[in-house]
Amino acid sequence: MNGETPDLNREEKQMATRTSKTPRQRIEVAYDKNADKNADKNADKNADKAADRASDKAAGDPDDTAPEGEKGTLGQAVYERIKDEIFEFRMAPGQRYSEQELANRFGVSRTPLRLALYVLAREGYLDRVGGHAGWLVKPFDLSFYEDLYDFRTQIELIAVRRLCAMDPAPDLRELCAFWRVPKKARVMDGKIVAREDEKLHTALVALAGNKEILRTHTELTERIRIIRRLDFIEPARIKDAFDEHDKILGALLARKAGDAEMLIKAHIGASRAEIRHITLHRLSMLTQQGATARQG
Secondary structure, eight states, X not given: OOSSOOOOOHHHHHHOOOOOOOHHHHHHHHHSHHHHHHHTTTXXXXXXXXXXXXXXXXXXXXXXXOOHXXXXXXXXXXXHHHHHXXXXXXXXXXXXXEHHHHHHHHTOOHHHHHHHHHHHHXXXXXXXXXXXXXXXXXXXXXXXXXXXXXXXXXXXXXXXXXXXXXXXXXXXHHHHHHHSSOGGGOOOOHHHHHHHHHHHHHHHHHHTTOHHHHHHHHHHHHHHHHHHGGGGSSHHHHHHHHHHHHHHHHHHHTTOHHHHHHXXXXXXXXXXXXXXXXXXXXXXXXXXXXXXXXXX
16 A cells, blocks of 8 residues: 555445535525525515614614624524524424514524524424514424434445555544543543544544545534434443444454444444434423423
């Protein structure tokens, strides 16, 4: 081998697909007047904006006169907050909200709020209903995330196969420094472990040396991040994550492609099963709470 990554085979070429912009980029695009016009072309925007300014002024919203860059930042922040509310089921599937209700709830004016709502709608989390100022939280589609996990698995199988074939071998010392440590030295904070888990899987794909595959994987990672964190709630799953990553890294260091592929597939499968279990449980609890409220 001459130090270059192996040529792409047919499967890898198919995997190297370009993807859409990140949420932050989509927030910035959504702020553009032309993008806003396309998203709301049937609405009377001039009347809406005048009404919004009057409403925001009356409410004393501090961000109403913020510079455009700050509004984009506010849009990104409220996007993250609403997405979190949806995935924690504090904004329940099937629930309707007005823009004014959401603006009050999150403490922002309707300008940055709309930036976030349009992006969330394009990503499939919300629907516009009842005119231009009403929004519906779409039913939770677990099969969508199952599909993303299938895609992620195939990408990472390609990555570990390429890593085992590379000459010289990739440098895995930084990843090993966190995951291949004595049990007493393991970090058991779920948030930290979730961040390091994402870092490891992204690093493996990056080290494999294909920029387009990395672009696709980054997009997938971004879309599953909000639900992926559920895998690190229970201490037992955090322990399993350390054990599984230790074995994966060991197989990569030993250049055992077959073992690495088997281990990465089992690891992602276990994570996927845990997330599915927790999500279905939360949906069941939400249904029971709704039934109890109706009876009361």
